[in-house]
Amino acid sequence: xxxxxxGVLALCALINLGRGAIHVFAPDGGAHSIAGLDLSTNRQxxxxxxxxxxxxxxxxxxFQAFVIAARRDLVTLFLALQAATTALGVVNLYxxxxxxxxxxxxxxxxxxxxxxxxxxxAAFASGRHKTETQAS
Numbered sequence: 001x002x003x004x005x006x007g008v009l010a011l012c013a014l015i016n017l018g019r020g021a022i023h024v025f026a027p028d029g030g031a032h033s034i035a036g037l038d039l040s041t042n043r044q045x046x047x048x049x050x051x052x053x054x055x056x057x058x059x060x061x062x063f064q065a066f067v068i069a070a071r072r073d074l075v076t077l078f079l080a081l082q083a084a085t086t087a088l089g090v091v092n093l094y095x096x097x098x099x100x101x102x103x104x105x106x107x108x109x110x111x112x113x114x115x116x117x118x119x120x121x122a123a124f125a126s127g128r129h130k131t132e133t134q135a136s
Contacts, residue, residue, distance in 0.1 A: 016061030023054025
């Protein structure tokens with residue numbers, strides 16, 4: 001179960017680094033080329049917001065990679081952080097301030113959230129089993 005949780009966190013690190021790089025380095029930040037957003041008005045503002053999001057994603061991905069490489073005792077914490085971030089993103093994409101178009105990330109994030117919840121449950125179960133074993 002612990003390997004599953006670590007694998008999901010590693011996957012999230014790659015996703016965050018990849019998405020972040022697109023938002024930071026693509027000429028339109030992925031706003032039009034991926035999300036299909038109209039950039040005819042407020043182009044620079046939208047691209048700047050996407051870049052800010054991208055930098056945050058890259059920082060998260062780098063910390064997740066560090067946890068996988070050197071601090072596996074923090075896997076559960078970082079899975080919880082990613083699950084909360086993804087859950088709020090899903091709420092925003094579907095319910096709160098949704099975009100005027102359907103973007104590819106919507107169903108992907110919904111599936112990712114399910115995977116994160118399963119990994120978080122596995123991480124908690126693994127940690128509880130470890131604690132019970134040490135107490136015996």
